[in-house]
Amino acid sequence: MEGRADFPVVGVTGLDHTADVGLEAVAPSLPELFRRCALGTMWLVLESEVRGGEPTTRRVEEEAEDLGGLLRKWLRTLLYLQEQEGFVLTDTKVTLVPAPPLESCPASCFRLRAEVEGRRGEWHPVREIKGVTLHGLEVGEWEGGWRARVIFDV
Amino acid sequence: MELVRLDAYRWSIPRQGRMRVEGLIFADDTLMADIRGDEAVKQVANVAELPGIVGRSIGMPDIHWGYGFAIGGVAAFDPEKGGVVSPGGVGYDINCGVRLLRSNVKLEEFQPYLSRVMDELYHSIPAGVGKGYKAFVLKSQDIRAILTRGAAWAVEQGFGTQADLDHIEDRGTIAGADPDEVSQRAIERGKDQVGTVGSGNHFVEVGVVEEVYDSRAAERLGLEAGTVTVFIHSGSRGLGYQVCDDYLEVMLKAVKKYGIELPDRQLVCAPLDSPEARRYLGAMRAAANFAFANRQMMAHRVRVAFQKILDRSARELGMSLVYDVAHNIAKFEKHSVEGVEKTLCVHRKGATRAFPPGHPELGPAYRDLGQPVLIPGDMGRYSYVLLGTEGAYSETFGSTCHGAGRRMSRHQAKKSVRSRNLREEFQGRGIEVRASSFATVAEEVPEAYKDVASVVEVVHEAGIGRKVARLRPLGVLKG
Numbered sequence: 001m002e003g004r005a006d007f008p009v010v011g012v013t014g015l016d017h018t019a020d021v022g023l024e025a026v027a028p029s030l031p032e033l034f035r036r037c038a039l040g041t042m043w044l045v046l047e048s049e050v051r052g053g054e055p056t057t058r059r060v061e062e063e064a065e066d067l068g069g070l071l072r073k074w075l076r077t078l079l080y081l082q083e084q085e086g087f088v089l090t091d092t093k094v095t096l097v098p099a100p101p102l103e104s105c106p107a108s109c110f111r112l113r114a115e116v117e118g119r120r121g122e123w124h125p126v127r128e129i130k131g132v133t134l135h136g137l138e139v140g141e142w143e144g145g146w147r148a149r150v151i152f153d154v
Numbered sequence: 155m156e157l158v159r160l161d162a163y164r165w166s167i168p169r170q171g172r173m174r175v176e177g178l179i180f181a182d183d184t185l186m187a188d189i190r191g192d193e194a195v196k197q198v199a200n201v202a203e204l205p206g207i208v209g210r211s212i213g214m215p216d217i218h219w220g221y222g223f224a225i226g227g228v229a230a231f232d233p234e235k236g237g238v239v240s241p242g243g244v245g246y247d248i249n250c251g252v253r254l255l256r257s258n259v260k261l262e263e264f265q266p267y268l269s270r271v272m273d274e275l276y277h278s279i280p281a282g283v284g285k286g287y288k289a290f291v292l293k294s295q296d297i298r299a300i301l302t303r304g305a306a307w308a309v310e311q312g313f314g315t316q317a318d319l320d321h322i323e324d325r326g327t328i329a330g331a332d333p334d335e336v337s338q339r340a341i342e343r344g345k346d347q348v349g350t351v352g353s354g355n356h357f358v359e360v361g362v363v364e365e366v367y368d369s370r371a372a373e374r375l376g377l378e379a380g381t382v383t384v385f386i387h388s389g390s391r392g393l394g395y396q397v398c399d400d401y402l403e404v405m406l407k408a409v410k411k412y413g414i415e416l417p418d419r420q421l422v423c424a425p426l427d428s429p430e431a432r433r434y435l436g437a438m439r440a441a442a443n444f445a446f447a448n449r450q451m452m453a454h455r456v457r458v459a460f461q462k463i464l465d466r467s468a469r470e471l472g473m474s475l476v477y478d479v480a481h482n483i484a485k486f487e488k489h490s491v492e493g494v495e496k497t498l499c500v501h502r503k504g505a506t507r508a509f510p511p512g513h514p515e516l517g518p519a520y521r522d523l524g525q526p527v528l529i530p531g532d533m534g535r536y537s538y539v540l541l542g543t544e545g546a547y548s549e550t551f552g553s554t555c556h557g558a559g560r561r562m563s564r565h566q567a568k569k570s571v572r573s574r575n576l577r578e579e580f581q582g583r584g585i586e587v588r589a590s591s592f593a594t595v596a597e598e599v600p601e602a603y604k605d606v607a608s609v610v611e612v613v614h615e616a617g618i619g620r621k622v623a624r625l626r627p628l629g630v631l632k633g
Contacts, residue, residue, distance in 0.1 A: 016563040017219060045283075047593070069406070076399060083392065084342060125283040126593040128353045128633075130246040130395040134402060134419040135221030151221055153246045153395075154354055154564070 012040035015149065021127070022151035026142060030067070031094040033139070033146040034074060034112065041075050042082070042089050044152065045125045050088050053121025058087060060114045067139035070096075070110045071148055072132045078116070079129055088123060092116045127154055155195050157186075163616040167195065167211075172417070173202040179213035180555075180616050185608055188561045192219035194226070200417040201229045205425070206237025208491050208498060212550050214505050215612040216559030216604060220245075222420030225504035225560075228553040230489065232498055233426040238414070239434060240423035241405060243501035244484050246398040248438055249445035250356075250389030251323075251480040252506075252528040252556075253453055254539065256376040257383065258472030259464070261362045261628075264382045267463050268360070272586045272629040274459040275358055279452055281633040282590030283353045286346030297341055300348065301333040304443030305478075308450035313349075314475075318450065320519050322478040323507060326446040328485075332436025336393070337400050340437075344393025344444060349451030351388050353594055353633030358456065359385040359530070360629040361537065367621040371541055374523050375476050377623045384473075385537060385625070386452050387530055389482065390445035397441045401434045426499055435484070442483060449478055476539070477526035481506045481556035487515075489551050500551045508542035508554040508619055527619055531558045531606030533598055533632070534583060537625045538610045545617030554619040555610070558603035567602035568593070586629040594632055 007013055007023070011032075015022030023040045027033035042050070060077055064070035081087040094114045130153040138149040157179070158166045165186060167177030177198040181189055189195060194217045201223055202211035208230055217226030222242030231237025264271075280286060292300065300307045305326025306319060319325045351358060361383045366372040377383070390397075405422035408414075408430040414423065424430035453475065457468035464471060484501045491498070509516055509525040516525055524541040531537045546554050562570070576595055580587045589595050613619035 014565060016565055020221065021564055080339065080343075124591070126591055128283040131399045131402075133221040134242075134406075134422065137419065153221060 007040055007043055009036055009039045009043055011036050015151065017151055020151055020153050022136070022149065024147065024149045026145055026147045028145040030096050030146050033148055034071060034094045034096065035092050037071060037075060037148050037150065038078055038089055038092055041078060045079070045082060045127055045129060046088065046123060047126045050090050050119055053088070053119030056087065056118060056120050058116045058118065060112070060116055062112045063109050065109055067110055068137045070112055071139050071150065072134070072137060074112055075132045075150065079132070085120065086122060087118050087120050089116050089118045129154055155199060157195065163612050167199050173199055175202050175207050176210050177202050177213065178210040179217065180215045180612055180618065182608065182612050185215050185604060185612065188604055189217055194219050194224040197222070197224035198227060200421060201227060203417055204229070204231070204238055204240065204421060204423060205414060206231040206233070206235040208232045208235070209551065212553070214555040215609045216504070216555045216557055218559045218561065220503065222418050223501065223503045226555065227503050228501065228505045228550055230498040230500045230551045231426065232491070232496055237426050237499060238423035239426055239431045239484055239499055240421055240501065241398050241401045241434060242420045242422065243503050244398070244438060245482040245503050246395045247389035247482055248394035248397060249442035249480045250482045251445060251449065251478065252530055253386040253449045253478035254476040254528050255384040255453060255456060255473050256476050257381055259382040261380050261382060268629055269586055270463045271360065271459060272588050272631065274463055275456065275631050276588035278455050278459055279349070279351060279358060279631065281351035281353070281631055283633060286350060290349060291346040292348060297345065298333045300447050301336060301440035301443055302331050303327050304446035305450040308447040313451045313454035318453070318475045320517050321475040322446060323480055325517065326450060326478065328439040328442045330436065331439035331443050333440050335433045335437040336397060336440050340393045340396035340400065343396050344391055347391040347393070348444070348448050349455060350391060350448070351452065351631065351633050352391055355598055356388045356633055357533065358452065358631040359533070359537070359627050361385060361625040361627045363623050364536065364626040365624040367623060371523060371622045375526060375539065375622060376474060377476065377539060383625055384456050385528070385530055386449050386456070388448055388452065390441040391448060393444050394441040397437045401437065404430050404434065438484065442480065446478065477528060479506055479526070479528055487552065490548070498551070500553070502553055504556050505553045506556045507552055508540070508546040509552050510542050510544040510547045513547070524620070527554055529555060529557060529606060529610055532600040532603040533627060533630045534580065534585065534600035536606065538606065539622045539625070540610065540613065540619040541622055543617055543620050546619060550618050554613050558606035558609060560602055561604050562602040564597040567599055568596045570601065571596045571599055585627050587632065588629070589632040591633070598632065
């Protein structure tokens with residue numbers, strides 16, 4: 001997949017895909033990677049800066065068996081908030097911890113907690129993201145930092 | 155990936171690696187050059203690795219890179235051989251499909267009204283990203299009914315007629331739907347979206363029958379040259395997307411539980427006799443019914459719009475339903491495998507059912523003729539109506555193509571039109587466009603797609619569909 005350097009989010013580039021859209025993010029740390037993926041996803045939906053609306057914050061918590069699954073759940077939740085509540089993320093502080101095995105997550109788990117800053121309002125998205133696919137989903141260490149790749153169904 | 159040419163329109167992917175069956179792709183030389191340009195061939199081969207697959211993993215001539223299954227892919231699985239069901243083989247937009255209305259209205263009579271009709275459609279059918287219909291939000295008691303009864307529910311509410319149901323795949327109601335397996339989040343996403351187009355490549359297109367290839371069949375379908383038609387392309391909206399998403403999570407656990415190894419995680423699946431598969435199929439059928447109701451309600455609004463502007467009833471205008479067909483679905487059907495009739499779970503992802511004349515699942519309206527197949531092209535050129543054939547039934551599990559198929563990424567498409575005035579260009583071609591966002595139109599320009607005429611020619615020549623008529627767009631409503 002070819003990357004494109006046209007995202008106004010530091011460390012994020014778009015990925016070309018015939019039918020869908022995607023992004024690749026790199027960051028020095030895992031929490032920053034999740035932050036950049038979130039900002040990049042919001043950009044794919046709106047393709048504009050977020051102005052206006054009512055400033056507000058949300059707390060998001062997710063768990064998954066691996067980092068790819070965790071990223072997927074994180075982005076799905078943000079997309080749901082945007083679609084259903086008109087809440088668009090403008091920044092976030094993400095904490096990621098390995099979690100002890102739970103009944104719902106018998107293998108080693110990862111847990112995300114995020115304080116999400118955003119704005120609630122009426123927006124004009126340019127793109128409807130149907131889902132965060134598993135196709136080509138990657139989160140891993142890369143050149144001293146971290147890299148993620150995500151393809152969205154549109 | 156090795157490809158072996160079998161004839162002018164067929165290419166085989168020989169069994170290699172972990173493939174359980176061969177792959178078969180329908181294409182001519184020009185289309186194959188595009189197909190080789192992305193990951194579609196590999197995806198056909200990946201699907202061939204899934205447990206219980208029978209026959210071949212098939213790619214239609216409009217095939218292109220998807221996620222897991224390619225878009226334009228068909229695969230059938232035998233429950234008696236550990237066959238699986240995969241949400242990725244249906245897609246996020248469960249029962250994305252197409253509906254075609256015909257009319258008695260001649261183009262010359264209609265042309266002066268085109269602009270006003272397009273304005274009326276734009277105002278009465280919500281189109282656009284996440285756009286719901288705030289004046290029509292489903293109540294709790296409606297939700298269960300719509301998920302169980304689909305288009306039949308919409309007709310009972312006064313959106314259309316019983317005659318419409320005779321012209322819809324499965325009469326617009328797929329049996330075995332289980333609303334209890336649809337999550338609350340899915341219901342929240344879909345409850346104000348019944349009767350809405352959506353965005354992306356969804357549309358409502360007013361057109362004209364430009365050429366008839368089979369006059370007897372066209373007459374039976376009510377398609378007279380020079381008469382106005384309306385295509386509707388949409389699916390299950392946010393409800394269906396969420397169902398797919400929910401069950402990808404379920405299937406991620408299922409592949410570990412059942413020890414299924416996958417070449418691509420998006421092919422997550424479960425054995426057809428497993429509780430996970432039964433739950434997904436129940437939810438998928440419910441979402442499919444939602445999509446049938448969605449298109450039924452939009453068709454009603456189309457008829458109302460025409461009535462208002464042309465000042466005649468829909469009956470006087472002859473606005474009856476030709477057919478409505480799904481192109482993202484998984485269904486249990488009887489097919490012959492090595493001479494033995496079996497019940498298989500056929501996945502069509504960006505592929506259309508194309509049953510032949512005489513097939514018992516076709517309603518009385520078309521049983522002797524064969525199933526109508528509706529193939530929308532891109533928004534600038536043409537669309538086609540075909541009929542199902544014995545060739546499709548014997549070779550592709552009764553399936554054929556679904557559209558033009560993309561050949562350019564959305565980013566490339568937007569880049570290619572950056573300095574162009576799209577509105578003027580379409581007007582220059584005599585096409586009125588109404589869109590809530592021209593950014594979407596830029597991604598959907600004709601050059602982003604393969605030429606549907608080539609796709610249909612391959613299908614026709616290969617015998618997996620039979621041309622009846624070609625339609626030309628006059629006006630397009632896009633999200």
